[in-house]
Amino acid sequence: MFTGSIVALITPMDEKGQICRSSLKKLIDYHVFNKTTAIVSVGTTGESATLSQEEHINVVMLTLELSNKRIPVIAGTGANATTEAISLTKRFEKSGICGCLTVTPYYNKPTQDGLYEHFKAISENTELPQILYNVPSRTGCDLLPKTVARLAKFKNIIGxxxxxxxxxxxxxxxxxxxxxxxxxxxxxxxxxxxxxxGGSGVISVTANIAAKEMVKICSYALQGDFINARSINKRLTLLHEALFIEPNPIPVKWLAKKIGLIKNATLRLPMTPILNSTRLQLEKAIQYANISHKQKIF
Incomplete structure (x- = not known):
């Protein structure tokens, strides 16, 4: 459940910015049908930064409910305060999630010792499997390999x-x-x-739009068939790039609406609607990837 193509799932919202249950159900069904390995609920792509903690918990629990044990669910549980990350992680004990994705504490810019103590404290307060998440471009701190090695000694820090x-x-x-x-x-x-x-898979933004293709790429690659994997990946090259022309998840939400996966591409401030110039590049990317507008998703 922690290998292959894991989707960093978007959080669909209605026109008023409230969580859209029907679109979330459609997204989950789409990934079950296309054999995505697992869902990460309320990570960066799921707009964790603009959801309240109550909403955050509700989206994870709703994802669990709608997935109905058909696909594993990993909960995003990171926070810049260690106590908050522990509290959020403990909230999902015995909930049915298969593990947690915990981002490095953003904004604080902790030392390597600070990062070690942060993740150590979380690990010691839960039995849930923990996946560390290092994304310096967003958090302002970098979890270095030596610190990762120290943390890997904890039984429930698995990757x-x-x-x-x-x-x-x-x-x-x-x-x-x-x-x-x-x-x-x-x-x-x-x-x-x-x-x-030597990697075991990807937690993917592109999989929101091209679930079948990302599953095939990872499956071929993990079997050592890089000829077929690269053939498919070549079609997605422009898409991988275009999805980050503007801050994630602005482009991916717009595309998900464009191909009929969600009803609205609603975002919360400070995220703003997509630029026309970005739309043109996304149109070109999905045409090159051979992903049709309003395609029959499943």
Whole structure:
């Protein structure tokens, strides 16, 4: 459940900015049908930063309800305050989620010792499997390989989502952690290379739009068939790039609406509606990827 194509699921909202149950159900059904390995609920792509804690919990629990054990659900439980991250993690004990994705504390810019103590405290307060999440471009701090190795010694810290885009990190981490520690890409553009270098999968934004293709890429790659994996990935190259022309999840929500997966591309401030220039590039990207508008999703 922690390998292959894992989707960083968007959080669909109605015109008033409230969670849209029917669109969330359609998204989950889409990923079940296309055999996505697991769902990350309320991570960065799920707009954790603009949801209240009550909404955050409700979206995860609604995702669990609507998935009805058909697909594993991983909860985003990161926070910049350690006590808040612990509280959110403990809220999902015995809920049915299969693990937590916990981002490095943003804004605070902690030291490596601070990062170690933060994740250590979370680990010691839960039995849920923990996936570390390193994304310096958003958080302002970088979880370095030596610190990852220290944290990998905790039984329930099972892996890391590495979203630096720096492929050299794979060997740096693999050389100093136990063999079963999971390395998961957090960068769609380099995910295939990441797997080829020893990664176990990707937590993907692109999978929101191209679930079937991302599943095939990961499946082929994990079997060592990089010819077929690269053939499919080549079609998605423009899409991987276009989804980050504007801050995530602005582009991916617009595209999800465009192809009929969600009813509205509603965002909450300070996220703003997509620019016309970005729309044109996204149109070009999905045409190149051979993903049709209003396609029959499943």
């Amino acid at each position: 890391i989502k590495e979203a630096t885009g720096d492929l050299s990190r794979i060997n740096q981490i693999k050389e100093i952690v136990k063999n079963d520690f999971l390395l998961i890409s957090g960068d769609d553009a380099t995910a295939l290379d990441f797997i080829q270098l």
